[in-house]
Amino acid sequence: MVTALDDAEVSTVLVVTAHPDDVDFGAAGTVAAFTDKGIRVVYCVVTDGDAGGFDRELDNGGMAELRRAEQTEAAKRVGVTDLRFLGYHDGTVEQTLGLRRDIARVIRQVRPDRVITSTPERNYARIQPSHPDHRAVGGATLDAVYPDARNPYAFPELLNDEGLEAWSVKEVWLTGGQSSDHYVDITATVDRKIAALRAHVSQTAHIADGIEQFVRGFLAANAKAAGLPEGSYAEGFQVVSTG
Template sequence: MVTALDDAEIGTVLVVTAHPDDVDFGAAGTIAGFTDKGIRVVYCVVTDGDAGGFDRELDNGGMAALRRTEQTEAAKVVGVEDLRFLGYKDGTVEPTLPLRRDIARVIRQVRPDRVITSHPERNYLRMGPSHPDHRAVGGATLDAVYPDARNPYAFPELLAEEGLAAWSAREVWLTGGQANNHYVDVTATLDRKFQALRAHVSQTSHMDDALEGFVKGWLAMNAKAAGLPEGAYAEAFQVVPTA
């Protein structure tokens, strides 16, 4: 049975997502718990989310800038101040070699023990997690973790031109899949999760009180699956060892 490393063994966590707000829907409560323990957390956001939102007056660059700002504010709520935006176009991400290189670069820069990213497989129980960008980023991140970032002969220009030596992350946590094997009790950090989600005004303001009900519903189901007591809330992951 796969078990996650103890948080006491983790110095740095890298979160790689497709869009601003992905981490806050999937893992903000968990991230708040990490930073409370003194774990360094870095966000790598592949797109600027320029195809999201409901204000078309902000197209042609305005939405992208707004969503970077929103993600930066949301990150502060859960104790994250180091964000890397890769600038890919929202809605068109593919798991290409250039994307793998860009993510491998960040892995070598950050040198994380744990990487969190989206699941590369389609979720047939809930469509939301299966956005094509999510799956593409999840697949590219897994390839960047193994073999790219750890192989000194993969993308040799990262070492030769940027001085970035190979690095091996110890485990990957996947969000949005159907084979969850690890649950994090986020009851104590739930308020900060909602503060982070509300920071994404362009994405969540139209939901009013429905946002909390929607999110609490699936967090409660996660808690039940984890065997937590009534009234608890949990975020779910599939832990993948890299060794």
Template sequence: MLDAEFKTVLVVTAHPDDIDFGGSGAIAKFVDAGADVVYCLVTDGDAGGFDRTVDNGGMASVRRAEQTAAAACVGVTDIRFLGYPDGMVEQSIGLRRDIARVIRQVRPGLVLTSTPDRNYARLGPSHPDHRAVGGATLDAVYPDARNPYAFPELLVDEGLEAWTVSEVWLMGSMTADHYVDVTATVDRKIAALRAHESQTGHMDDLDSFVKGWLSANAAKAGLPEGSFAEAFQRVVTA
């Protein structure tokens, strides 16, 4: 299911490639439906990758370029990097303010982010940066972005009026309850993942890996055999 009422969508993740593993098939569908989609990356991903001949500063540049190329695969051009250090993100007041600022700038109906909960079935989604960003994003959605008295400098100094987000979809949740049929966009999702060459270049079985888990999601959603789906936990926040 894809709710066409969302004309503006904001994706907030910790690292380049998080959105492409978690939700770029759905993002491609939103773009195809005419929605404006903005990516907000809390870090540059400078602590990721397997080539240790590249220092952290060089890796940040590589991963920003990879995320830009990946976003183009699904039609997204507005990408904002907050510049926090990879691997050391904390659910801080400062991060809440920075995400609330982007929410007030973009004014989305829907926000996609990582679950703040630890996933005991699949450890990958439980990276500490993922959990910190997910928690800070939920706090920025409620109460920060909608409360004109929260971070008054955003209104007084930057002219950013309060904004209420209607829904948040959490990626990587153990309790997914919302599925998006991405059968028509799965190839663009895989292309986006391949654009993150520093992270996926060693994965000879990337296609089968991605389609395997998306096929399992589709089965849980009751979609026909041969379908692919992305899974989210839907949180109504308005």
């Protein structure tokens, strides 16, 4: 099992997700804990979530604009104000060289110590985390971390045309897997996680009455698996060392 870096060794975290709301379901309590410690957190959202939601009157770009606004508001609730939207189409993301380059660009711009993204592996216990976009983004992000972002000869246009020097990420935390090897106690920030989720009105309004109970239920199960006291809440990750 890989041991995660101590947060005192981390100054910047980059979160790379497929859709608006992915970070809030998977890691918003952890993000709030980071920002409370003074750690800079940046979001990179690959799609605008234009295929999501339940109000199909908002097609032709309207849903994408709404979801960017919802993610921006949700981010503020956990202390994040720097968001990068890559503009890929929801539901059609593939693990291409172009996506690797676009994520490597953001890594070189942000220069994070830690990256959080979705697992590229299929979750056979719960199908929801295994959306094809999630797996494609997770795989492309891992490739962007190693070898692309750290190799000055990968995507030479990033250095030659944009002046983006190579950068080595120290570790990656994966969300959405069947098992976790690292847990973060978010008991103190769970209310802000739920507030961030509620900001995604287009995605959660239909379950507004039950979302808090649902979220607290799986976070309590994580806390139990982590050996935390009863009444605690936790988010789980798989830690990948890049050294």
